Amino acid sequence: xxxxxxxxxxxxxxxxxxxxxxxxxxxxxxxxxxxxxxxxxxxxxxxxxxxxxxxxxxxxxxxxxxxxxxxxxxxxxxxxxxxxxxxxxxxxxxxxxxxxxxxxxxxxxxxxxxxxxxxxxxxxxxxxxxxxxxxxxxxxxxxxxxxxxxxxxxxxxxxxxxxxxxxxxxxxxxxxxxxxxxxxxxxxxxxxxxxxxxxxxxxxxxxxxxxxxxxxxxxxxxxxxxxxxxxxxxxxxxxxxxxxxxxxxxxxxxxxxxxxxxxxxxxxxxxxxxxxxxxxxxxxxxxxxxxxxxxxxxxxxxxxxxxxxxxxxxxxx
Numbered sequence: 001x002x003x004x005x006x007x008x009x010x011x012x013x014x015x016x017x018x019x020x021x022x023x024x025x026x027x028x029x030x031x032x033x034x035x036x037x038x039x040x041x042x043x044x045x046x047x048x049x050x051x052x053x054x055x056x057x058x059x060x061x062x063x064x065x066x067x068x069x070x071x072x073x074x075x076x077x078x079x080x081x082x083x084x085x086x087x088x089x090x091x092x093x094x095x096x097x098x099x100x101x102x103x104x105x106x107x108x109x110x111x112x113x114x115x116x117x118x119x120x121x122x123x124x125x126x127x128x129x130x131x132x133x134x135x136x137x138x139x140x141x142x143x144x145x146x147x148x149x150x151x152x153x154x155x156x157x158x159x160x161x162x163x164x165x166x167x168x169x170x171x172x173x174x175x176x177x178x179x180x181x182x183x184x185x186x187x188x189x190x191x192x193x194x195x196x197x198x199x200x201x202x203x204x205x206x207x208x209x210x211x212x213x214x215x216x217x218x219x220x221x222x223x224x225x226x227x228x229x230x231x232x233x234x235x236x237x238x239x240x241x242x243x244x245x246x247x248x249x250x251x252x253x254x255x256x257x258x259x260x261x262x263x264x265x266x267x268x269x270x271x272x273x274x275x276x277x278x279x280x281x282x283x284x285x286x287x288x289x290x291x292x293x294x295x296x297x298x299x300x301x302x303x304x305x306x307x308x309x310x311x312x313x314x315x316x317x
Contacts, residue, residue: 002033010042018049021083022061029065029074043081050086058087059167066125072112075129079108090133090159097136100147102223107135110222117221123173124211127180128218130160157181179208180215188236197239198285202250209240248288252277255284256293257300265297272308276300 004027006013006020014020021043028035035043050058065074075091078084085092094107103110114128134155141147157178164174183204192200204212213233220228249255257280259273267273280300284291290299 002031003036004028004031004033004039005036006039006042010039011046014042014046014049018046018051018053019057019061021047021050021081022053022058022065022078022087025074025077025081025083026061026064026068028077029068029071032069032073035077040081043083047082047086050083055166055168059169062087062167063122066115066122066129067120071115071125071129072109075112075115088163090163091129093136094133097139098147099135104224105222107132112222113225114218114222116225117227118218119214121211121214123176123180124214124218126160126164126169126173126177127184127211127215128222130163130177131156131181131184131215131219133159133163153182153185176208176211179205180212183208183212184215184219186212186216188232190235192236192239194239194243195286197236198243198248198250198288200236201240201243202281202285206244206250209237213237246288249281249284249291252281254291255280255296256291257296261293261297262300265301267300267304272304275308276304279303 004024006024024035024039024043027033065071068074075084075088078087079092079095091108091111094111097107099105099107099110105113111129111132114131115125118124118128132149132152134152134157135149138149138152138155139147140150160181161174161178164177169177186200186204188200201209213230213236216233217228217230220230244250247254255277259269259277262273262276263269267276280296280303283299284296290296
């Protein structure tokens with residue numbers, strides 16, 4: 001009958017193990033089944049039992065919902081039986097926070113539908129789930145009536161970190177998810193210079209580019225629950241690929257000099273050398289032709305003597 005139904009008295013089953021509350025949501029989501037009304041009533045009556053379930057067991061069920069074909073169905077069922085605010089209060093707080101412009105949905109539905117539009121990769125779907133949870137606290141209405149959510153990505157990353165840590169996610173997962181959320185609001189345009197593209201790659205990190213673009217596409221899908229053209233991302237990917245093929249320097253490790261080279265030229269190791277290396281990287285991000293050993297050592301010595309020698313003397317006193 002494609003129905004999830006508790007055996008016997010639902011309340012007894014859910015009191016035996018509070019995790020069954022989430023398992024019912026997960027089974028219905030994975031299998032595209034409905035939940036028996038009597039079972040739903042029992043879930044609501046026993047929802048407080050979720051507090052007795054370990055964070056690790058809750059996390060594992062959340063993961064299975066996230067990796068289901070349509071994860072939004074599982075989270076909407078959690079909301080219906082009043083579990084969402086107990087398990088993911090950061091997400092529950094997004095209900096009723098309206099958006100305008102291209103958005104058809106409030107922040108909660110947009111977030112859930114963004115999960116549906118993301119590839120079935122746990123870190124990307126977690127990022128889609130939490131990418132806008134900072135919006136309720138960041139919402140501001142301007143004098144002309146426009147509603148804005150300035151810098152919501154920063155607060156969203158912080159709230160996601162809180163939720164992931166509470167549910168005992170591995171630190172590597174937490175780091176990846178919050179990094180994606182922090183960077184999901186990039187505003188690419190064809191007017192970006194090649195230097196701007198190189199700085200974007202440096203900030204995001206080459207290993208995270210594909211996931212960030214997938215998150216951005218999922219974010220677009222969640223606006224109206226339909227795919228959106230990805231022309232801007234396609235253009236940015238094309239430009240990034242061109243730069244990577246030329247092997248332009250993106251990180252300090254790509255420079256034609258290293259710390260030993262600078263130490264041999266007379267620059268002391270420590271914080272000042274870090275400043276010199278950062279200066280050299282900024283230089284070659286602007287002009288990749290400068291990434292040549294002799295030129296970089298000359299630039300490094302000039303920068304050190306002009307800007308850092310005085311600081312060194314003051315610190316020694």
